[in-house]
Amino acid sequence: MLGIGWALRRRIRSSEDFFLSGRSIPAWIAGLAFISANLGAQEVIGMAASGAKYGIMTSHFYWVGAMPAMVFVGLFMMPFYYGSRARSVPEYLKLRFDEKTRGLNAITFAIMTIFSSGISMYALAKLFELVLGWSFHGSIVLSAVIVLIYIFLGGLTSAIYNEVLQFFLIVLGFLPLVLLGLKDVGGWSGLTAKLATVATNAGFEPGAWSHSWKYMDSPSHNPMGMEWFGLVMGLGFALSFGYWCTDFLVVQRAMAAGSMTAARRTPLIAAVPKMLMPMLVILPGMLAIGLHASRGGFLPIGSDGQPEYNLAIPMLLGHYLPTGLLGLGLTALMASFMSGMAGNVTAFNSVWTYDIYQTHIRPGQTDGHYLRVGHAATVFGILASVAAAYSATRFNNILDMLQLVFSFVNGPLFATFLLGMFWRRTTGHGAFYGLLTGTITAALHYGLTLPRGAVPGIKGGFLGAVLHVYPSEMALNFWTALFAWTGCFVATLLISLFTKRTKTDEELRGLVHSLTPRIQDGHMPWYKRPVTLAVGILVVSTILNIIFW
């Protein structure tokens, strides 16, 4: 089964036709590519791990985080991205601000891709460890070699095309798992009963794992350790808007669309399946922790004495799926890990080579020279990912680590974008030093606080003094993001007021809201306008929030 999946994927990839350039894609496929770009190991393993660790509160990543953010991207950000024809975030920053802002962003973005690819590598190695019975070290080496081969064979030539395939592979590979698991525990009510044990064992009210809002009045009442304000601002605003608005791995998918209207509609269409994703990725985690509590040790215990939440999906696969379907499930997992790694390493390669090396270190060399630099960067990227994969072993939930990285990179960047796009007075100096301030604020906050039960080091508190202890890693991430956003916003604002504008209104046309012609939707029937779709999405996500209150 695995072999066939592989062989097919290879044949499909080798075909040069792919739909990015074609005009024959219906909008729903562009939308699927948009969410598939984000449906990597982080999503599948990380969301399930969080479902086990934090319960249904993890759904806030979708119904409070992603939904409003995707609507915002579609309605407000896409006109600038699509209109400016920038092909990457650094490129937009160069057009809007200056070369140094682009350089700084390129560096943080490069670091982020390394961590993302390292996290995928960690997940793949864990899977090999489990399936093949190898040691973790051996599994890491195997993963690194596989990705290296994958990229040098031209792995990403038709990335978007593969992503749509993968979307279906993951959905159809995991759906039977969720259905079987739910049937086994006795449906939603059976699951709630099991989760009540989980919650009381952890010292919470019985409903703490199965209510998303009810216990958000105080950080001490829920497993995530958040109260509603920090969650809405930290996750809903800083992290989610930051991620969906500035992560070009995702935004690029929408820019492949054929017209402005199609580009704006892509994130909105993507939001519809995205809204239902929690059933597929969070629910398995909740099933796993329910089984863990009622059967005594379903998940293996990690070196920190906590269950290894990251293994929720792999353990469930092995538990419920017989030979045959198991192959489909494993193929889906491996495919998503591999493309997650390859996508990030390739992004690292291009950012390093074009945005850093060619611009700042050695401009004006031959194409062959840059090609060699690119190859070296790929190898370096993979080695650095190995290091990141080892640091991921310190986190029992890879989503905790991933959101930490996002809080450093996307949190402040979103403030820069917001000011840059909606206030023409924002200057290049303001953006650069603001971004720097935001990142430093994040580092300071992270260096001076700790999640409960952690030792100072990779999990924070490395600056000597620990000023505050958060109840969970995720709570620390949300607050780091919020601090970083605020730091960047205030610094950019102040510095812009005190520095001279370097770009004229004419140069900023199409890059700033007030200088961009309004898009007229009036000629379209009301049901085709992006706004209608946006309102519908927000209404449905509100209903989902109420159902799982």
Place this chain on the structure above:
Amino acid sequence: MSLDVRFPIGGMFSIFGAILVIYGVVSDRAIYQKSLGINVNLWWGLALLVFGLVMLGFAFRAQRAKPPTIGS
């Protein structure tokens, strides 16, 4: 002419589905203890097969019609 993404999707899942159905018919019943006694290979295989064929059907229909435009 560019390839409609529904062809590979349809093809892949039709083949996956067919293999699972065959395996579900010939396999030893004992392995389904794991999946609560349900022959998931057979049933999910059928579901995948239907999904794959529907995708292929749409792709062929779209190919026969005049080339549609994006986003409409």
